[in-house]
Amino acid sequence: MSTSFFEQLMAEHAEWEEDRRIDAARARADHALAVADAHALDATLAMQRLEQRLAAQARQLKTLRAVIGVLTTMLKDSGAVDGDMLDIRLEAAIANSEEEVERVITVACQRCGAQVDRRRTVVTASGTVCDRCDAGR
Numbered sequence: 080m081s082t083s084f085f086e087q088l089m090a091e092h093a094e095w096e097e098d099r100r101i102d103a104a105r106a107r108a109d110h111a112l113a114v115a116d117a118h119a120l121d122a123t124l125a126m127q128r129l130e131q132r133l134a135a136q137a138r139q140l141k142t143l144r145a146v147i148g149v150l151t152t153m154l155k156d157s158g159a160v161d162g163d164m165l166d167i168r169l170e171a172a173i174a175n176s177e178e179e180v181e182r183v184i185t186v187a188c189q190r191c192g193a194q195v196d197r198r199r200t201v202v203t204a205s206g207t208v209c210d211r212c213d214a215g216r
Contacts, residue, residue, distance in 0.1 A: 121204050122204065124204075125203075125204040129202075151165060151169070184196070184197045185197065186200060186207055187207075188200070188207065188208050188209040188212055189203075189205060189206030189207055189208050190205075190208050190209075190212040191208075191209065191211070191212050193209055195209040195210075201213040
């Protein structure tokens with residue numbers, strides 16, 4: 080069976096169109112990989128900054144614990160305060176501060192501006208966003 084000139088011309092056009100689509104798909108895939116790499120780098124840098132902040136805060140907490148320990152010992156040893164009463168008051172103050180932390184604290188979403196419970200947020204490279212905005216990325 081012989082093919083007509085028109086059929087042969089259309090077959091060549093179909094191959095050319097298929098090659099063009101393959102090239103376009105490859106270009107989109109390359110772009111998607113580049114974007115994914117950029118996001119991974121951003122996430123890595125954000126994690127490094129967060130780890131640095133956490134390390135700095137851990138050092139500050141150790142320093143504060145040492146200072147408070149020295150001050151309470153000095154107060155007790157000097158007789159300026161009753162040691163048992165100081166311990167009771169410190170325990171009560173710690174319990175009160177823990178209760179305050181457990182209360183609902185609302186924060187503003189950096190994307191939609193809504194006030195949401197801080198426990199319903201995610202910290203991203205662009206700031207704190209609500210779970211809804213984070214899910215809609």
